[in-house]
Amino acid sequence: MAGYEVATVRPARAEDSLLRRLRRSRTLPGYLFLAPALIVTVAIMLYPLVFSLQTSFESYQLARPEEREFIGLDNYLWTIQSPNFLNSITVTLVFTAAAVTLEFLLGLALALLVNREFRGQGLVRTMLMLPLFLTPSVVGLLFVRLYYPGDGLVPLFLSLFGLDNNFPLLGTRATALPAIILMDVWRTTPFMFLVLLAGLQSLPQEVIEAAQIDGASPWQILKGVTLPLLMPLILVALTIRGMDAFREFDTFMLLTGGGPGQATEVISMMAYILAFRAYDIGRASAVAWVILILVLIFSVFFVKKLRDMQMES
Amino acid sequence: MQRISRRRLLASGLVLPSSAYLSSAGVLPAAPLALAQDAAEATLNPDVTSGKELYLLSWDNYKATGMETWLPDFEQEMGGRVVLDKVASNSLQDRQIVSLSGRTGEYDLMTVDEPYMPAFSPYLMDLTPLIERDGFPVDDWVPIMWDAGVYEGKVYGIPFDPNVQILYYRQDLLDALEIPVPTTWTELYDAAMAAQDRDNELWGMAIMTKRDPQTGINLWTFINAWGNEMFDENHQAAFANDQGYAAAEFFKQVADNIAPAGHAGYDYAGISDAFATGKAVFMYNWASNTLNITEGELSVVADKVGFAPPPGEERALSMRGVWTMGIPADAPNPEAAWEFIKWFTTQESMFKYIEGGSGKSPRLSVLDSERFQETSPDSEAVAATMKIAEERPIYKEYEEINTQLQIFASQLTAGELTPQETIDGLAAELNAIMQAGGYQQ
Numbered sequence: 001m002a003g004y005e006v007a008t009v010r011p012a013r014a015e016d017s018l019l020r021r022l023r024r025s026r027t028l029p030g031y032l033f034l035a036p037a038l039i040v041t042v043a044i045m046l047y048p049l050v051f052s053l054q055t056s057f058e059s060y061q062l063a064r065p066e067e068r069e070f071i072g073l074d075n076y077l078w079t080i081q082s083p084n085f086l087n088s089i090t091v092t093l094v095f096t097a098a099a100v101t102l103e104f105l106l107g108l109a110l111a112l113l114v115n116r117e118f119r120g121q122g123l124v125r126t127m128l129m130l131p132l133f134l135t136p137s138v139v140g141l142l143f144v145r146l147y148y149p150g151d152g153l154v155p156l157f158l159s160l161f162g163l164d165n166n167f168p169l170l171g172t173r174a175t176a177l178p179a180i181i182l183m184d185v186w187r188t189t190p191f192m193f194l195v196l197l198a199g200l201q202s203l204p205q206e207v208i209e210a211a212q213i214d215g216a217s218p219w220q221i222l223k224g225v226t227l228p229l230l231m232p233l234i235l236v237a238l239t240i241r242g243m244d245a246f247r248e249f250d251t252f253m254l255l256t257g258g259g260p261g262q263a264t265e266v267i268s269m270m271a272y273i274l275a276f277r278a279y280d281i282g283r284a285s286a287v288a289w290v291i292l293i294l295v296l297i298f299s300v301f302f303v304k305k306l307r308d309m310q311m312e313s
Numbered sequence: 314m315q316r317i318s319r320r321r322l323l324a325s326g327l328v329l330p331s332s333a334y335l336s337s338a339g340v341l342p343a344a345p346l347a348l349a350q351d352a353a354e355a356t357l358n359p360d361v362t363s364g365k366e367l368y369l370l371s372w373d374n375y376k377a378t379g380m381e382t383w384l385p386d387f388e389q390e391m392g393g394r395v396v397l398d399k400v401a402s403n404s405l406q407d408r409q410i411v412s413l414s415g416r417t418g419e420y421d422l423m424t425v426d427e428p429y430m431p432a433f434s435p436y437l438m439d440l441t442p443l444i445e446r447d448g449f450p451v452d453d454w455v456p457i458m459w460d461a462g463v464y465e466g467k468v469y470g471i472p473f474d475p476n477v478q479i480l481y482y483r484q485d486l487l488d489a490l491e492i493p494v495p496t497t498w499t500e501l502y503d504a505a506m507a508a509q510d511r512d513n514e515l516w517g518m519a520i521m522t523k524r525d526p527q528t529g530i531n532l533w534t535f536i537n538a539w540g541n542e543m544f545d546e547n548h549q550a551a552f553a554n555d556q557g558y559a560a561a562e563f564f565k566q567v568a569d570n571i572a573p574a575g576h577a578g579y580d581y582a583g584i585s586d587a588f589a590t591g592k593a594v595f596m597y598n599w600a601s602n603t604l605n606i607t608e609g610e611l612s613v614v615a616d617k618v619g620f621a622p623p624p625g626e627e628r629a630l631s632m633r634g635v636w637t638m639g640i641p642a643d644a645p646n647p648e649a650a651w652e653f654i655k656w657f658t659t660q661e662s663m664f665k666y667i668e669g670g671s672g673k674s675p676r677l678s679v680l681d682s683e684r685f686q687e688t689s690p691d692s693e694a695v696a697a698t699m700k701i702a703e704e705r706p707i708y709k710e711y712e713e714i715n716t717q718l719q720i721f722a723s724q725l726t727a728g729e730l731t732p733q734e735t736i737d738g739l740a741a742e743l744n745a746i747m748q749a750g751g752y753q754q
Contacts, residue, residue, distance in 0.1 A: 063433075149574065166575035258524055259525075276407045278710070278713045279709070
């Protein structure tokens with residue numbers, strides 16, 4: 001009998017205890033309030049990821065939905081062996097390296113220049129940040145006009161130096177990618193500027209003052225004090241911009257469509273063409289996952305570097 | 314202005330092959346075609362549309378702008394309401410395939426450009442039974458234009474806006490030099506060379522060469538005009554030969570010598586604007602550009618322009634480009650959507666479509682009317698061009714094919730590839746696409 005009593009009483013106690021604990025819990029309401037947003041976020045972020053991972057292992061063409069089948073790693077093998085992949089990854093890396101380096105150097109120079117008290121500093125800073133508020137598609141359309149042969153402002157300006165104002169800056173292999181890099185530098189240098197200016201303003205002034213008292217030149221201060229102190233922020237900024245530049249798509253599509261030939265066909269465009277021109281979702285998903293893996297490797301490298309620096313400091 | 318004779322259209326030979334095809338598909342009766350002016354309309358049934366709200370996915374350009382001015386008539390006449398969802402033209406097809414393949418059921422109707430019909434067909438309603446049930450006046454459609462909505466014997470879209478590429482020329486400049494309107498590409502090239510003034514930015518021919526669908530279409534045009542077909546009956550690329558090389562060589566010469574300097578930077582609108590602003594002697598372009606030339610705000614050549622069918626070389630031809638109205642297979646209101654299509658393609662609606670500046674009509678009775686000819690200064694050239702219009706490669710892989718055409722054409726005109734490398738490389742890529750699609754063994 002006693003056994004039966006135990007069996008009936010214990011769950012009641014456990015239930016009672018659980019309810020009591022839940023009632024007393026301070027974190028539960030927080031989780032409950034977060035739950036709807038969390039569920040939606042996970043659904044929105046996770047479902048596409050899982051779906052694209054699944055389709056990357058399938059032969060799945062939208063124009064032939066009835067022929068969908070599992071094909072293992074074939075799409076990944078095709079991607080790696082495709083000459084288009086080699087071309088587009090090269091274009092992407094050149095673009096990313098050139099654009100982010102220029103943006104960093106310009107952003108740093110501007111931040112150093114503006115990091116002082118002067119009349120109209122608010123206006124100057126606001127003006128410098130303006131391009132950041134424009135969407136990539138708007139910037140793309142703007143630069144299509146700026147580069148337009150004949151009456152575009154850029155060719156007209158270059159004609160002052162002897163270049164034909166009808167020169168198609170976006171139409172030749174030699175100039176198309178540099179023209180897009182220039183556009184990207186104009187658009188996203190303000191981001192670097194903003195981050196680095198915030199970093200400069202948060203640096204401990206006593207360290208810089210100490211260096212000045214010790215007779216260090218401005219260049220020595222920059223090299224030996226400012227940049228090392230800014231390094232964690234620089235790494236964060238380079239990581240964010242690097243990942244963005246690696247996935248750049250809109251402006252390439254608007255300015256050159258990947259041409260001339262495939263001279264400006266970046267990796268995101270390759271995925272787009274596969275998905276929306278060839279309707280080959282399987283291969284497009286495989287390319288998208290390769291992009292994700294490459295961006296992950298890139299960001300893990302920078303994050304590790306950042307962690308090492310924090311450990312050292 | 315010379316009136317187009319429907320009899321001329323019917324007699325031109327473009328009717329019979331197509332109608333025979335449609336007859337075999339069960340769409341057209343085998344009996345002789347009725348004269349278009351007697352064309353009846355399918356009976357409209359406002360009971361089906363009354364109170365319904367139909368969502369129509371459409372281009373966001375002059376076509377939709379024109380339609381918006383008279384679509385409210387649908388509510389008055391049929392009791393239903395049409396909500397236009399306008400999408401930028403360069404992303405319309407993306408939106409369509411996402412919506413269709415996702416089976417979202419968000420649209421009752423879609424305007425579908427003909428090259429996408431094969432790829433979209435798994436997701437569109439087969440309209441053939443409705444056409445037969447309601448006695449839809451198929452025989453009033455220019456047959457080759459009707460074909461644009463047909464894939465593998467089934468009708469997936471009702472053509473409502475046919476387009477062909479015609480030759481625009483500066484009548485005043487040719488008259489001053491006593492040069493006749495060219496009928497071959499070589500004649501056009503010579504005339505352009507004679508009439509252009511490159512130092513003063515008057516180019517021989519407004520044409521674009523950047524990587525763009527239109528550049529691919531230009532290469533397609535030259536390859537075909539030089540006597541080739543893109544594919545043979547075994548789906549093999551059929552243009553890697555001397556005529557193909559000559560066609561590519563001609564395109565390169567056009568780019569080098571008579572196209573605007575900076576042609577590789579021009580976009581589609583820029584080409585039309587260059588001609589409209591008096592910067593080119595010739596333009597070979599879609600007839601939908603006519604309004605920009607004759608009534609556009611920028612135009613300075615409205616009273617100086619002439620229209621002609623496309624030049625030939627080995628043969629004269631124009632690419633056919635037809636917009637059709639389709640119903641997604643998962644449309645919430647398919648019957649009401651069908652009633653809308655019937656209403657939208659009546660003669661009266663078609664006139665409103667044309668007069669709203671949206672385009673032309675594929676209906677013989679409309680094309681043959683004085684009302685149409687008064688509205689469209691290019692009507693004679695368009696009618697003549699419809700006779701020689703040719704369809705693009707009807708494959709689900711059309712976009713892949715055109716992407717390769719764009720890539721090779723832009724490399725050819727940029728001087729990165731020789732004409733022979735262009736043609737051979739293009740043929741190899743197209744064969745690879747055909748092989749991957751399972752067309753070639």
